[in-house]
Amino acid sequence: MIWGRRALQHVKRFKRLPFQPEGLHRCMSAATQNLVVEMDGKSGVAVVKLNKPPVNSFNLEFLTEINILMEKLENDKSCRGLILTSNNNKIFSGGLDIMEMYNPQPDRLAEFWRTLQGMWLSLYGSRLATIAAINGHSPAGGCLTALSCDYRIMAPGFTIGLNETQLGIIPPFWFVESMINVTGQRQAEVCCQKGLMMTTEQAHSIGLVDDVVPGEAILERAHNEMKNWLKVPDFARQLTKRQIRKPTMDRLIAKRDEDIQNFVQFITKDSVQKAMGVYIDQLKNKAKK
């Protein structure tokens, strides 16, 4: 993984924090700044709760924190599975932090995007069995995060989707391919072009979500489903996953710099900045009402 200077500063700060999952063999919980981690040493399953109020939006620091945790879990031989959920029972994740993209410093903007690419590569390519327990709304980057897992369970009454086109943004090819790989080409064409935010039931009907379970039962269901995934020998499951996901990951790895350049060029356009400003005003005004 390639880290920028600012991210490295953050890594140093993070390393001094107490969470050290390696070699844990009991049930333990730990917290970093924006993540709550419960590690069951017996089953080898880590439950990671996104915990960045108000909406678990991903800024550079939060993405860096997630990347560091992923690296630790990947390197912890006792860890076999990851359940990703939210500590906020209404919002899984509001997606990328829009403030990162408004009046940005180009260097930070590039670093932000590289760190998002890093998060996607580590979650999508994880050796762990990964289950998203989607216990709240999950637009855009939140949906991408769920799509990167092996299995998705969602609570009713929420919405999910890659809604970028609704904001005048073109979803990058690796967002779209993540959707295609889960729902198939036709469904992905419709929901990505239209930028659909789907209800839990609609998402279930197109295969974006595998299972619908009430919020209060979602973690129990995730643990039960995890048991099924962990019945398969790790090595066979991991290599099969890699075989299936490698072409998509390789495309991003080959075009990583080009993808960053495209993103920075697009976001810094006057017209995009203007639209972003209007969108932020709408969000803030809605919050005030």
Ligand SMILES: CC/C=C\C/C=C\C/C=C\C=C\CC(=O)SCCNC(=O)CCNC(=O)[C@H](O)C(C)(C)COP(=O)(O)OP(=O)(O)OC[C@H]1O[C@@H](n2cnc3c(N)ncnc32)[C@H](O)[C@@H]1OP(=O)(O)O
């Ligand atoms: C060829 C291709 C080339 C280049 C590629 C180009 C472009 C790709 C670029 C970008 C891809 C982006 C993907 C994204 O993820 S963009 C982010 C999309 N997310 C959203 O639009 C979500 C917006 N938020 C909501 O819909 C709602 O807030 C909610 C459903 C998440 C929660 O609703 P609530 O009613 O519970 O809460 P609110 O009152 O709306 O919000 C509370 C509080 O939070 C602030 N906020 C909400 N979302 C975000 C966010 N994503 N980032 C930052 N801040 C957010 C909101 O403004 C309120 O703040 P205040 O309390 O007013 O301070």
